[in-house]
Amino acid sequence: MPEIRRRSAPATRAAILDAARVRFGADGFDRVTIRDIAGDVGVDPAMVIRYFGSKDALFAEASAFDMELPDLTGLAPEAVADVLMVRFFDVWEDNAGFLSLMRAAATSKVAADKMLELFSRQVAPVLGSAAVDRPADRAALVGSQILGLALSRYVLRVPPLVAMSQEELRTLIGPVITHYLTGKVFE
């Protein structure tokens, strides 16, 4: 555990941001109070406002994150699905920002729009480049499965999906991703 320097503004700010990520990821925007977060850090609620301006601004910073998807052009569709799912598991399991945003998106229009933009700017292009046609439609279908998995496994905690390993899920869902990207959609 890193020695926390007392009376260090950047350290305190970072600690507040970390606590906010955890809280927002666990309970969502509305159910978390500034007093909660300040209490976790052991600091006065006024500090939160001092460093972040408002609860909304704090949430915006806490739920910001980057998918950092690699360039996948030229890869075989099966490989695309695999690489993608590996990356998603990484993001989901050690970046509370995504869970925060998804939880908030369920009840907040601005959060929903933010998530939509994240998807269309970062994820959809990569997916679309691997699609045989109708890139937007196919990317959206893949997204629905990916999001459904995240919701079921990390929010609802559906027991079978929680019990399965990442590898198992990849082998089960990967073919579906590939199918959405390459399968025939017209008869």
Next chain:
Amino acid sequence: MPEIRRRSAPATRAAILDAARVRFGADGFDRVTIRDIAGDVGVDPAMVIRYFGSKDALFAEASAFDMELPDLTGLAPEAVADVLMVRFFDVWEDNAGFLSLMRAAATSKVAADKMLELFSRQVAPVLGSAAVDRPADRAALVGSQILGLALSRYVLRVPPLVAMSQEELRTLIGPVITHYLTGKVFE
């Protein structure tokens, strides 16, 4: 429109319940106030408490609903997927209870558990009976895709999924449902 008898307790109660369903479905539990609902009906907030006891009890009643899935034993897997999706669209599009529950499940443990129980008591058995093996696992996979579709189409409003018709979505996603249930490879 049915003539609303003034000073009729059952009618007022029903009107409050309807307004609650709409509000909870649109904005989620936390962002809706008793005063909002009462305002929609044009009634005093105290009436809401009088008839339902508390906000939680009102939500429980407003978000209660029944899947009413028919018995599907013996049907071909493709038919199972189709029947299922038709039923889901019906529930989603004219019963705000489901959306209420899903939105609430994103941030409330009790709502998440309620949704989980609804799935495991009403949906999973039917799905499991159509699976070739590992009924719980296969049902959960189907559930993740179904839930992801609902989230993307009705909450996030992903444009391509909103634009598609029910029939189109059935032909695109149906084969995936069948695949999850039977393990059959796509052609």
Next chain:
DNA sequence: CGGTTAAGTCACCAACCGTTGACTTGGAGG
């Protein structure tokens, strides 16, 4: 027509929330 009772209203409470501004404290530099 008058009275009884349920339906509906009103004022209000206690708790909690985000946010603010004035105050206090600690620690580094001269």
Next chain:
DNA sequence: CCTCCAAGTCAACGGTTGGTGACTTAACCG
């Protein structure tokens, strides 16, 4: 050691919320 400024605390505000209880009103019945 003293000074000074950033870091941190404190008390309080205005507003909102779920919930309560006493009051008022309307409609049915004898």
